Amino acid sequence: MRVTRNSMPSSVTDLDLRPAARVSPASQPRPPLDHVSVSPVDIEARAVAKRFGETAIFQDVSFRLARGEAVALVGANGAGKSTLLRCAMGLIPVSAGEVHLLGQPASAARGRALRSLRARIGLVSQSHNLVPRLSALSNVVHGMLGKSPGPRHWSHMIAPQAVREAALEALDRVGMADFAGRRADRLSGGQSQRVAIARAIVGAPEVLFADEPCASLDPQAGEDVMELFFRLVRNEGTTVVFTSHNIDHALRYGDRVLGLSGGRMELDATAASLTARDLRGLYD
Amino acid sequence: MTDTSVRPDRPVLPRYDRPSAAAFLGYAFGVALLVWCLAGAGFSVDKVLSAPPRFADFAARAFPPNFDPAVLSRLGWKMVETMQIAIAGAVIGVILSLPVALLAARGLIAGNWVNQIVRVGLSFIRAVPDIAWALVFVVAVGLGPFAGMLAIVVDTIGFCGRFFADDMEGVDKGPAESLTATGARKLDVVACATIPAAMPAFVSTALYALEKAVRSSTILGLVGAGGIGIELKVGFDLFDYPTAMTVILMIAVVVIAIEQLSGWARVKIIGEQR
Ligand SMILES: Nc1ncnc2c1ncn2[C@@H]1O[C@H](COP(=O)(O)OP(=O)(O)OP(=O)(O)O)[C@@H](O)[C@H]1O
Ligand SMILES: [Mg+2]
Numbered sequence: 001m002r003v004t005r006n007s008m009p010s011s012v013t014d015l016d017l018r019p020a021a022r023v024s025p026a027s028q029p030r031p032p033l034d035h036v037s038v039s040p041v042d043i044e045a046r047a048v049a050k051r052f053g054e055t056a057i058f059q060d061v062s063f064r065l066a067r068g069e070a071v072a073l074v075g076a077n078g079a080g081k082s083t084l085l086r087c088a089m090g091l092i093p094v095s096a097g098e099v100h101l102l103g104q105p106a107s108a109a110r111g112r113a114l115r116s117l118r119a120r121i122g123l124v125s126q127s128h129n130l131v132p133r134l135s136a137l138s139n140v141v142h143g144m145l146g147k148s149p150g151p152r153h154w155s156h157m158i159a160p161q162a163v164r165e166a167a168l169e170a171l172d173r174v175g176m177a178d179f180a181g182r183r184a185d186r187l188s189g190g191q192s193q194r195v196a197i198a199r200a201i202v203g204a205p206e207v208l209f210a211d212e213p214c215a216s217l218d219p220q221a222g223e224d225v226m227e228l229f230f231r232l233v234r235n236e237g238t239t240v241v242f243t244s245h246n247i248d249h250a251l252r253y254g255d256r257v258l259g260l261s262g263g264r265m266e267l268d269a270t271a272a273s274l275t276a277r278d279l280r281g282l283y284d
Numbered sequence: 285m286t287d288t289s290v291r292p293d294r295p296v297l298p299r300y301d302r303p304s305a306a307a308f309l310g311y312a313f314g315v316a317l318l319v320w321c322l323a324g325a326g327f328s329v330d331k332v333l334s335a336p337p338r339f340a341d342f343a344a345r346a347f348p349p350n351f352d353p354a355v356l357s358r359l360g361w362k363m364v365e366t367m368q369i370a371i372a373g374a375v376i377g378v379i380l381s382l383p384v385a386l387l388a389a390r391g392l393i394a395g396n397w398v399n400q401i402v403r404v405g406l407s408f409i410r411a412v413p414d415i416a417w418a419l420v421f422v423v424a425v426g427l428g429p430f431a432g433m434l435a436i437v438v439d440t441i442g443f444c445g446r447f448f449a450d451d452m453e454g455v456d457k458g459p460a461e462s463l464t465a466t467g468a469r470k471l472d473v474v475a476c477a478t479i480p481a482a483m484p485a486f487v488s489t490a491l492y493a494l495e496k497a498v499r500s501s502t503i504l505g506l507v508g509a510g511g512i513g514i515e516l517k518v519g520f521d522l523f524d525y526p527t528a529m530t531v532i533l534m535i536a537v538v539v540i541a542i543e544q545l546s547g548w549a550r551v552k553i554i555g556e557q558r
Contacts, residue, residue, distance in 0.1 A: 089465050119467030129462035133480045142476050146467025154475050196462075203466070 040103070042067040042207055042239040043088065048097035048107075050083055057083050058263045061097070065256070067206075068237040070230065072244055072254030072271070076283045079260040081243040082126050085209045089123055090114055102206060119146030122205035126212050126243075128196040132185035136176060136195045139184050140167040143199035156180075170202035171195070173228060175221070189216035197225060201232065208232065210242040214249065222246070226253045247279045346525035349533060356530070359515055363534055365429055366501045366511035373433040374497035377440025378490045384441060385448030386474065392452060393470045403449070409442030414500040418509035429510025436497045436504075444493050451485035452478050484554040491546040498542045502535045 041064050049059035057080040065071050073081050087094045090106050099107040104117055122143070130139045137156040144163055145153050152158055156167065171177045174194040184192060193216045200208060210229065214222035230253055232238040244250050250257055251271050259267025259282045267274075267282060303311070387394045388402040417438050421431035452474075459477040468476070479486075505513025512531060519528030 086461075091461055091465060115467040115469065117467070118465055121465075121467075123462065123465040125458065125462050125465075127458050129458035131459045131463075131477050131480050133483060134476075142463055142468070143466055145463060145469075145472050145476065149469050149472050151475070154472070199462075199466075 040067045041065065042102060044100040046098050048087060048099060049095045050080065050087055051095045056263055058260060061265045063258055063265060063268055065239060065241065067239055068233060069239055070233045070253055070255045071241045072250035072257045073241055073260065074244060074250050074257060074279055074282060075260035081260055082211050084260065085211055088209065089118060089121065115146060119203065120206045122200035122203065122208040124196050124200045124210040124213050126215065128192045130184035130192050130195055134184055135180065136171065136182050136184055136187065137167055137180040139195055140170050140198045140202050143202035147203050167202055170198040173201065174198045175224065190218060190221055193217060205238065207239045210240065212243050212245065214244065214246060229253065247276050250279060251276065342525065346529040348526065349529040350526035351530065355527060359512065359531060359534060362512040362515055363538060367498065369429050369432045369436060369504065369511050370497040370501035373436025374440050374494045377437040378444050378493060380437065381441050381444035381448050384445040385452065388445055388449035389452045392474055392478065406442050406445045409438055414439045415503065415507060418504045418507050422507060422509050427508040432501060432504040432509035432511055435509060436500060439500060440493050440497060443496065444489055447489045448486060451482045451489060455481040487553045488550055491550050495543055495546050499539055
């Protein structure tokens with residue numbers, strides 16, 4: 001896999017707009033815990049609740065995530081992790097409370113405002129959600145639709161050359177460049193997961209939500225993907241929120257760990273202050 | 285040790301029970317309804333019994349079918365015209381159905397009201413039989429195959445508009461949601477996620493529409509809207525049963541061939557998936 005190669009970030013356009021302090025080499029130790037309070041807030045949830053009909057999934061969920069943080073969201077099956085991410089993207093409405101993304105009220109946004117907010121955010125969904133009959137490359141090209149809408153981004157065959165190259169570069173970063181022409185429904189589970197990750201990062205998002213990005217990856221590919229995220233956070237200042245059932249990943253790659261349990265955010269602490277046993281408690 | 289007996293707190297699904305009084309009344313009502321309908325349809329045992337001899341009489345007069353080369357060539361050309369009507373009408377109808385279906389599909393690009401109005405419109409189109417559309421277009425554009433083609437176009441829109449919409453409503457919502465999450469506009473999401481996913485169903489529906497168009501086009505001639513149907517009518521009107529028989533056989537051969545061809549195309553186009 002090419003993921004582990006020491007490459008410079010593919011897109012430097014975003015870097016120029018950001019404070020230099022956010023760009024630190026990957027080798028540098030993690031920022032101290034209190035950077036949370038000084039950096040701008042990228043994601044803020046205030047007393048968010050979600051019900052499906054009568055069934056309450058979670059309530060009174062509040063947290064603030066600083067820009068450039070890597071955050072692990074953990075919790076048992078059915079705890080509501082995926083639901084929380086979908087609420088944050090405005091894909092489903094919240095039942096109460098509000099979510100702010102990049103300083104804007106996401107849960108209240110509509111139409112063009114919501115679209116341009118989403119265009120700055122990447123989402124890797126748990127079920128990959130690739131378009132089955134299209135090529136891997138076309139699927140990645142679709143990741144640009146938010147920033148540059150229109151028919152030229154419907155397929156890799158008609159996409160502008162720069163977009164095709166960016167998409168290929170994104171595939172290369174997840175080690176899938178050799179599969180660019182393969183139809184999405186003919187990829188293995190792990191391959192399609194990596195293509196979904198490429199689709200989410202091709203637009204150089206400022207915030208990346210990754211719902212169990214390593215669930216169908218073999219151990220080595222899983223490490224490679226987490227390394228990739230880690231580099232996005234450290235080199236490009238991306239805020240990465242990932243859910244995981246891998247306690248080791250959560251503690252090693254997360255700066256912060258959020259834990260959903262019994263419909264509440266039971267855990268919100270720095271990874272350094274937690275042990276594997278603390279996390280296991282969430283699953284009881 | 286494991287207890288294999290059925291746990292009392294988790295009953296298995298109920299078995300067959302004797303119908304309740306209400307259900308029994310329901311069945312009785314159903315039977316009465318059927319009898320009433322048969323009466324309305326003029327069902328008569330006498331006629332059923334007397335039909336076979338009369339049918340045999342017709343068959344005797346129709347056989348052998350008229351295979352005179354001149355007649356075959358005339359009918360052949362009429363059949364070609366029939367196919368032209370069917371194919372032109374079905375293709376144009378399928379193409380026009382796509383935008384209509386986009387408006388009819390719930391939760392896609394148009395709002396609830398538009399969905400409802402378009403769907404009612406499509407229901408109306410389907411409610412009017414193809415032969416009635418042909419009559420309308422004969423009045424509008426005059427006798428001839430063009431009226432027939434327009435009837436097929438409208439009939440195809442009524443059929444494909446509805447089923448394309450259903451096909452699009454039925455696809456997995458996941459890819460569309462993920463593209464929505466990239467900030468894509470609705471139209472882009474539909475073009476990139478919904479339509480590619482619905483494509484196999486579209487192909488299937490469109491091929492079925494073509495089969496249907498071929499079947500319709502063979503009888504449009506009865507009302508002067510072009511195609512081989514006129515030959516059938518003339519054959520019966522002039523008691524030229526052998527020629528009428530030839531027409532019927534030709535229609536059967538062509539319709540069966542089209543069905544085979546479309547089945548083959550369906551497998552070729554969709555079956556290669558996975
Ligand atoms: N659209 C929906 N309608 C009704 N209930 C839903 C819907 N989506 C999710 N749920 C329910 O909400 C709960 C939380 O689901 P969610 O997918 O967020 O869990 P999760 O924490 O991501 O679990 P996992 O670790 O298995 O991915 C589950 O009980 C699920 O059945
Ligand atoms: Mg989930």
